[in-house]
Amino acid sequence: MTEPPRPVRLALALVPGRRLAGWQARLVDRLAADPLVTLAGRVSLPRPGTAAAGRMAPLAAIEERALAFHLPRYDTARAAALVAGLAEIEGRSPACDAILRLTGEGPAAPEAAVPTLFLRIEGEPVDRAGLACRRAAAGAADLVAVDLVEARGDGTEACLDGALYNPKFSAAATAEFVLEKALLLVERALHRRARYGPDGSDCPPIRAPAREPARLLPYLGHLGAETLGRSRFGSRMKRRREHWRLRVGRGAADTLDPADTYPAERFRYCMADPFPFAHGGRTYLFYEAHGRDGGPAWIEVAVVDGRRLVRLGEAVRTDYHLSFPFVFRDGEDIYMIPETQSVARLELWKAIEFPLVWQRWRIALEGSYPADSVLFVHRGAWWLLSNISDHFAFQEHSSELYAFRVDGPALRRIEPHPDNPVVIGSDRARNAGAPFRRDGRLFRPAQENAGQRYGRAVRLMEITRLDEEAYAEHEVCRIGPEAIPGALGLHHLGVLDDDDRLFLDVAFRG
Numbered sequence: 001m002t003e004p005p006r007p008v009r010l011a012l013a014l015v016p017g018r019r020l021a022g023w024q025a026r027l028v029d030r031l032a033a034d035p036l037v038t039l040a041g042r043v044s045l046p047r048p049g050t051a052a053a054g055r056m057a058p059l060a061a062i063e064e065r066a067l068a069f070h071l072p073r074y075d076t077a078r079a080a081a082l083v084a085g086l087a088e089i090e091g092r093s094p095a096c097d098a099i100l101r102l103t104g105e106g107p108a109a110p111e112a113a114v115p116t117l118f119l120r121i122e123g124e125p126v127d128r129a130g131l132a133c134r135r136a137a138a139g140a141a142d143l144v145a146v147d148l149v150e151a152r153g154d155g156t157e158a159c160l161d162g163a164l165y166n167p168k169f170s171a172a173a174t175a176e177f178v179l180e181k182a183l184l185l186v187e188r189a190l191h192r193r194a195r196y197g198p199d200g201s202d203c204p205p206i207r208a209p210a211r212e213p214a215r216l217l218p219y220l221g222h223l224g225a226e227t228l229g230r231s232r233f234g235s236r237m238k239r240r241r242e243h244w245r246l247r248v249g250r251g252a253a254d255t256l257d258p259a260d261t262y263p264a265e266r267f268r269y270c271m272a273d274p275f276p277f278a279h280g281g282r283t284y285l286f287y288e289a290h291g292r293d294g295g296p297a298w299i300e301v302a303v304v305d306g307r308r309l310v311r312l313g314e315a316v317r318t319d320y321h322l323s324f325p326f327v328f329r330d331g332e333d334i335y336m337i338p339e340t341q342s343v344a345r346l347e348l349w350k351a352i353e354f355p356l357v358w359q360r361w362r363i364a365l366e367g368s369y370p371a372d373s374v375l376f377v378h379r380g381a382w383w384l385l386s387n388i389s390d391h392f393a394f395q396e397h398s399s400e401l402y403a404f405r406v407d408g409p410a411l412r413r414i415e416p417h418p419d420n421p422v423v424i425g426s427d428r429a430r431n432a433g434a435p436f437r438r439d440g441r442l443f444r445p446a447q448e449n450a451g452q453r454y455g456r457a458v459r460l461m462e463i464t465r466l467d468e469e470a471y472a473e474h475e476v477c478r479i480g481p482e483a484i485p486g487a488l489g490l491h492h493l494g495v496l497d498d499d500d501r502l503f504l505d506v507a508f509r510g
Contacts, residue, residue: 105120111152117150341389
């Protein structure tokens, strides 16, 4: 019988008198409300010396001030009062199970009796997050590494958890983004400790130290180009020159060469997220469609006729954005879960007259922001996988995958997986199509979002464990757009169980 979780007694280590940053205050507030964490006290850290300012420091300060005008400001008052009310304890005291440093790195005190947890960004302490992110923001690194490190009493370190994140357009924005996201790494590690104890999970290797920083002039050039690109003129030009098209091929997904696929008929300016569905001896293809005007996308359906697609018409259209039309069957009933995160809920639609007449059937996860959701049966249990944005300033769906055990399409009982989010990282968390089975194995297509690009490639993941206790997967292969002339990205793979037909979407200019 599984033992009930034992809340982790956690002490917070910080410099007295120093104002909490927004991400620190949000983390404190979340930990205070977490039933698997007990805030047991605080440890005072010495005030660090003043480091020599580099050539990037003035630019960093300007970036941070400019970014502050565009991001919402988190109210730190509640967290500050909570920290002030915690009892001061010695770092060598056994009154807690672990110490969490909110600043700096290393043990919170010499010869600490309990381990100290802290975050590193690109091998640097969180205090240097902006400088650590500058190289990635300038385009010299595709992903930003965040590690949750444990400093132990014997002087050794271990990486408890880690993830890779897609950088933003500037170093300041990237630092704010990854620090907001890193809260989930901390929470997941503490939840695992509450369930399994301090040695309950395998530790990944500690990543290499930060790479050489970006140089000033190239970074200024990058920042200027990004500023122009994000202006009204630049955004309008980008919409005109980039769109998604569908491609079709045959073969095994794990050996697919995208160069062997061929372009499908183009009925709309943009066609993406292809989902094949077999019914009545025919194969239908549902996909996201939208035009050049920038209005909300809708769902269309075509029938696959040999190498051709024959458009049948609109399947579902609303006054808000729809995409990722995941279609599945339960007995005689056919359902669709299109992405509806723009209205902060998950919608389940039921086919009334397949394939063109659908009715909204269920609403779930109201108040959250679920994207790219799939519902399927695995070993007799129904599971929902969804990319939910748990955010304050950065609504983003590419960095976390959540699992829920559910009662099927009724969606009346939704039980979060204890290890949520079960996958963290912009390089592999977001669904890139429906899970499918091949030769008794269960695969999940996942998006690779990197290099400041959404949908750069697809990584094929094999799910090796999915039950009430754990989730595990590993990468089988990467399917990228490099072999397709002119392609900019590839972010979806549509496959039917034990069928050799494959459907992709690929980004192009023009």
